[in-house]
Each structure stands twice: as structure tokens, then as C-alpha cells.
Amino acid sequence: MKLKIGVQQGTLALMVLKTLDVLGPLHGYGIARRIEQISGDLLAVNQGTLYPVLLRLEQEGAIASEWGSSENNRRARFYRLTRQGQRRLQVETQGWEQTATIIRRFFSAKTEDLS
């Protein structure tokens, strides 16, 4: 199943923030790999879609980037979470958890609960 663009961008952005929060500064490929490992097929194809999301997050000030060298000793752009990004991650995580809780409760509800 393919997620709608807006949702996909939103979830992707949140995953990027979480990944950077857990693993520290990473380059684009690194982020893509982590997300692929954890989320399965969301980034199995079209890894490129990650880059517009990174750009947007950077413009919004949630992440920052600088040049560094990658594991095979080439120039790579490393992204890291900013303080503002951290706050945003917290807020959005709470939001997601709330939503998830509500949805879960809703789906687990029996007929008699709704009457």
C-alpha cells in the first residue's frame, strides 16, 4: 500500500528526526538505510524522496547540516538534530502516540461499548 504524499512526507520527516535523535549525526544514505531497516518497504524504492524532506526540515530549522567525510573517506553532508528539532520531535511523538492510542482504542471497541 502506498501512503498519500502528505502523510508520507509527515511520517518520513518524523522518522528522520527520530533517527537523528537516536543515532546522532548521519549522512543522507545513513538515514535512508536506518529508515529502510526499521520501516521495511517505505524507502525500499525511491530513496531519493528523502532529500526534499531533508531540505525542508533544514529550512524549517529542525535539523542542521555540514560537510564531513563518510566511511569510505569521501565528502558527505552530515545532518544533525537541532534543539528546535528536538522539541518538535517531542511534540510530534506525543501527538502520534495520542492519535495511535485513540485509533487503537476505537478499533478494539466492541459493539456494546458503542451503544
Next chain:
Amino acid sequence: MTAARRFLIRLFNSAARRVQDERLREEIAEHIALQTAENVRSGLSPAEARRQALLKFGGLEAMKEDYRAERSLLIIENLMRDLRFAIRMLCKSPGFTAVAVVTLAMAIGANAIVFGVMDALILRPLNVPNAESLYGTEYGVDTGFQSYLNYIDLRDRNHSFDDLAAFSMAFVGFDSGGNSTSASGYAASGNYFDVLGLHPHLGRFFHASDEHGRNSAPYLVLSYSYWHSRFQDDPSVLGRVVRLDKHPFTIIGVAPPDFRGTLVFVSVDFFMPIVNEELVNGEHLLDARGNTRAIFETFGHLKPGVTPAQAVADLRAVGTYLEKTYPTEFGQANYSLAHAGLTSFGRAVRAFMTGLILLTGLILLAACANLGSLFGARAADRSREMALRLALGASRARILRQLLTEAVLISLIGGVVGLLGSVTLLQRMSMWQPFPGAPIHLPINPDARIYAVALILAFVTGFLFGMVPVRQVLKTDPYEIVKSGSLSKIGRRIAVRDLLLGVQITICAVLVTSSMVAVRGLLRSLHGNFGFETRNALLVSTNLAMAGYSGEGLPTMQKRMLDEIASIPGVEKVGLVNNYPPLIYAAGSRVNVFYEGTKELRPSNVAFAPYRYDVSPGYFDAAGTSLLAGRAFSWHDDQDAPAVAVVNRDLAGKMFGSVPNAIGRHFTLQDATRVEVVGVVENGKYLSLTEDQQPAVFLPAFRSPASLSDVVVRSPRDPQQLAASIRSKLRELDAGLPVDVSTWNTMLDVALFASRVATVALGVMGAIGAMLSITGIFGLAAYSVSKRLKEFGIRVALGAQRKEVLKAALARSFRLLACGSAAGLLFGILASRVLAFIVYAATPRDPLVMLSVVLVMSLLGLVATWIPAQRALSVHPAMLLREE
């Protein structure tokens, strides 16, 4: 916050593209490299590993598009790209660009100037608090003049105004210790500043409570600019005593810097209480109800809730009361409201400005039509380019946007150039003092409103002419054009442009006709018969009140002045007229004349109200006014002799039937004096050059002496030398008397001012119109020649003669020119009727005007088609046919 920050970053990125593209490229390369390495480690061959990596990364171009859209604002980026392209295109054809920019600069500049002047004179209210509820009153027909007593009654009896203030002009010799110079100011009612709601910059103003009857308030308020220029901002002037016409006045205050008086086109030096006015004017103006020259204008704020219509009704009621109460002194004159600040000039100024705005609007329209046809031609030239773009997948909207960008860019450049020019011109206008000695001043102040108007005009015109090729682009069939070249449908496409050009030539011909009519009218009015001869004549203007003369002293001194001036070698004739001679400063007061034997000298029984001039013996000779019958005045016609008068031919005819009949007959003046007509002189102009023939009566000057007088000096000598000797003679007579000497012709400039301004304005518009038609015809001719060069080559190769080639090349342009000019001439003649009331003797049914319009338009056609014709004639068939 976040959104704003992101917007700014994207805005910034829209301008700087390169660097960021580089970063993305590098990131992608690194990503692919890392993925490939990973794939190799998991056992794929290097080539396959790279292929898989690329596959996994996904569509590169689509992603780049997304990235770019995220990074910057696409609209702006496209706009920048369009702009860059437009600039390149414009640089590629500098001739076209220059013509378009100049055309627009002229059209928009002309509009900006007219708007600036209108803004200054009409749109902007007086610079006082709550100016929108401030109204002046008009008394009689088109004038604010009325008597002081009428003003007092109007002030106390109306129910519409919070309070009414009044002022009149005062011209004085201003003596602040030592030297006396002329200064001008307002003699204002005590409540003047309170009605306006102003606060002094320094000291205090005078108030109604300062007025205790005649000559009770010898106080003076200086205008800020006079305080600045004459007293160098010295705050210690307060309390100082200065002399106006030798009478002491105490300076009590300085008006605020931005207040220059209550007439927009006049800036005055001082304000004095009107109760003290007769000290400086030497006349008893305040207690004569019949003297309507005492007040220049009354004005005040309408009470809240009172509409102008109610106020007019209220004022009329007061007028009716006054007419009943003072039947002999109050003329049949209705009150109405006027635009405060312009008074009775409002109507004429407004009519003139409306005319100008219409004309400049026409110019802008003509410029639009002109550029529209040029743009259409260009778009047709570029139809191959358009077709290719369409074929390559550009949307029509995108192409249109690009064309519009080009049009708006041109119009903006033109607008900016025109604006700069007009602002410079407006600034010079505001420094301009048309009449030396008179405090006339145009308060033009180029501000944001003018800039805004010019820019809006630029945008609108850009869109207007940019829309012309739209239909063409929308209908473009790329397949057809790429296949067959751009010539297939040319015949139909030119039709719209032809129409535009026809319209434009028509408009230009209207402008040319109008300016011709105006110029010819001015020439005529300069050489018309005024009823006096202004060549070889000087006017010596003195105000004896400024040197302290009064009563019996006036005629004695004036007689001595006449004798002294007459004794100067080279002076042929001298004569004196009280106040000013006809046409100068619109000086003409009317006097009521009754048939002999009229019982009640009431306004309703007035037979005629001729202009009245008080003249000395010798005046008619000196002025060059010819005597038709009877005699002129002699020195014996003084206060002891029976009252006599000289009338002009018009009055003689109207009152007594014929010129010979009038001699020896009598009429009665308002004060019941029985006057004998002893002479008849030729008709003349009295108040303005455009007036219908008016009756006039001349009375002996020394029967009613006045301090202000002009001596007419007729002499063939060089005016400057003569003026110097007159000045030194009069200084010997009285060193304290300010004297103005100028030629009669210079003084007449004032009377001709309106027609001059109108003529210059129309002349400029005519010139712009001519320029526009040249560029328009040139554009069309050049375009059609270049389109058909190949055809001409074939014609020449087949043996066509020069004449035939020319005919084929230019027949269309000339036909358009002829039709457009004919229509324009017709419209121009209709429009010129409007001009007739500003420009004296402006009649469009003048064969010379018609002829010169036709001549000018054909000349324009010749000039404009010269280069294209040369090009058509110089075709070399062999070369042309080889080219394709």
C-alpha cells in the same frame, strides 16, 4: 515563525541557484556510491551493484523537481528566468526597445505631470486642519469679491457655518528700519486663524477680540517663509514695530511653516487685521456696502450635519434679506459655495485640467495602440520560435506569461524614465514664478501619489499592449508553422494591427489639430486689436499710499509725476490711469449706469454695468486708443467742472443708438451724478482676451483720486534705458516712493498667461502625438517591408519598376495614414470647440489650420516611411533569392 523563516530562505534561494544545485548533485553522487559499495559487499558485480543502487534511488529528475520546488519559490524563479530572457530579447533589438521606452516615457511622463498639477491645485485640500469641511463663498457670478458690510451680515446671519472668516489682498511698502520694499499679504478678519484652527509657530495670532473698530489693531503676523528670508529666523522680531506704507504695526507672531495662506497658488508675506486695512490701501473700504472690492473671499467650516446644498440655500436667504434691506447698494447677486483655496478660479482651473487629462489620456491610449501593433508585429516575427516552444511542450500560458513579462518590463522602464523626467519638470515648475512682483506660486510637490500613479499607469499600459499578441499565440498551430514558415496567415493577422494603427493615427491627428488650433489662436490674440497699442509703451506703476500721500496730495503729486516723465527726452506721450490699465491683473471694476431720468437707482433699474477706468488727460493718446467722436479729457475736467465721461463704441451704440448720437447725451451713476458723454473711443478688451465685447466708460481720474496708478509712457527709446531715467526722475521727486517700471507687453503676459499655458501644453501634446505617429507608421512600414522583401525581390527580378515596388511596399501605410488623419482632423475640429473658451480666437474652421494639419501629417508619413522605402528599393533580387 517557522513558515516565515522558510519563506525567506526560499525567496533568497530563488535568486541564487547554482550553489545549491551543486550540493544536491554531490549528495546524490555520494548516496549512490555508498549504496553501490554496499551492494558490492553483498556479492553483486560492480556494474549490477550500481544499476541496483540507481534503481533504488528512484526517478532522479522527478526528485530534482521536488527538491527545487521545496527549495525556492517556483513563481519567482520562473519570473526571474522570464525577466532574464526578456532582457536578452530587448537587448537583441535595441532600436525597438528604444522606440518603445521613449514612447512610453513620453506618454507616462505627460500623464504624471498633469496628475501632479491637478493634485496640487484641485485634489489636495488646503494645508489646514479639517480642510474637507472648509468652503469658500461665492458672491455673484464666479467671484468671491464682496463688500465688508455684506461679509459682516453674512457672518452674523447665516446658520450653516461655524464661523466665517474673510480676507483681501494687501500690497504694501514694508519698512523694517531703513529701506522699504514691496510685500504682499492678506488683510484678514480677526477670526481668520481661529476659523482655520491654526496655531502660531511663534508668538500669537490676532483674534476677533483684538478688533475694536477701524484701525484698532496695528498687529502683524509674518508668514514663516518671509520671517525666514527677511528676518533670518530671528525670534526677537516679536514685539518689533515695522512700518507698512509708513504706518506702524507691531509684529506679534509667525505663522506655521506649512501655511502659506488660503489661496493655493499664492504665497504671501504677512497677515494683518482687516480693520486696519484702510491705513495701507488709503481707501475707506470697510463702511461702503456698495464697494464689492473690500473682500476677496470669505470662508469657513460648515457645521457638522449641514450639507453644501443646505448651506447654499441658507446663504441665498441671507442674500435675499440683504437685497430687500439695501436695495440701492446690494446688487442682484446670488451666494453659492466654492472650493476653498481656489475661490472663483476653481471652475476654469477644473475645466482646463479636465481637458488636459483627457488629452494626456488620449496620448497614453495612442501609445498603447502604437506599442500594441509593434508587439503584434514582433510576435508574428517570432511565431517560429513560439511554434518550436509549443512543440517542445511549453504550455501556452507559460509563453503568454513570458510575452507579458517582456511588455511589462518595457513599460516599467518607460514609466521610470517618464517619471524621472516629469518629477524634474514638476520640481522646476514649483520654483517657477510666472509674474515678477506677484506672489503667484504653484505648490507642486512631487510625492508618493505621483510615483504610484505613474507606476500603476506603467503596469496597466504594459498589460494592455502586452495582450495584443495573445490571440495570435493562442491560435498558433505549431505543426503548420514549423512546416511552412510563418507567412501562411499573415493577411488576416495584420488586420487587427491595422485597426490599432488607424486608431492611433486618428488620436495623433486630433492632438496635432488641437495644438495647431491653439497656436494659431495665440498668434491671433497677440496680434489682435485690444483697443490700445502695447508696443513702445512702458507702464510706471506707483502706489502713493506707500509713501504716505493721501487726499488732496494725490492728484498734485500725480500731475507732477506726469510732467516730470513727459520732460524726459524721447518721451512722446504720457497719460495716467487709476489702478491698472485694461487687461492688467484682470483689473476691471464695473460701475452701474442708469438712463437719464431713472427715478429709483435700484439694481433692477440698472441700464448697463460697463467697466470703469479713471484716466487723466492724454491717456487715450498715450495708450493709442483712437477717439471716434467728440473730445478727450482736458485738465479742466476736475472736481469743480461738470461731470463728463468718454464711453466706448459698444456702450455708445447700446445706450444711445449710434456713435454720433451719444455726444452731448447724459447718463446717471449710482451716486446720482448726472454725467455728460463728451467723447466716444474705439472698443477694446478689458478683463480677458476671450471676453465678448463689453461696454466701458472712462471718467476723469482727478475727479476721484486714487493712490494706486499706472502712468502709460509712449516712447520709441530703448525700454531699459528709459526705465532707468524714469526711476531716477521719480527718485528726485520722492526718494521714498517704490516704483515699478515694465513694458506694457510684459504686463500683458499676465492676461495672456492662461492662453500661453494652454498653448504650450497643447503644443507639447501635439509634438508627442506627432512623435507617436512617426514611430507607429515607421513600425508598420518597416515590418511589412521586411516581411515582403522576398516578394519584392521576385517582383524586381520579373521587371517591376521602382514606382511599383514602392506602391506595393507602402500603399497600406499611406492608406492608413490618410484615413486616420482625415478622421483625426474631423474629431480634432469637434474637440477644438472646447478649446475656444480658453484660447482666444481659437477657431478650427480655419483653412490655414486644416492645410497645416494635412501638411504635417503627410510630412510625418514621409519621414516615417523613408527608411523602409529605401530598404524596399535597395532589394537585390539575386542576393535575396539565394538567401533562403
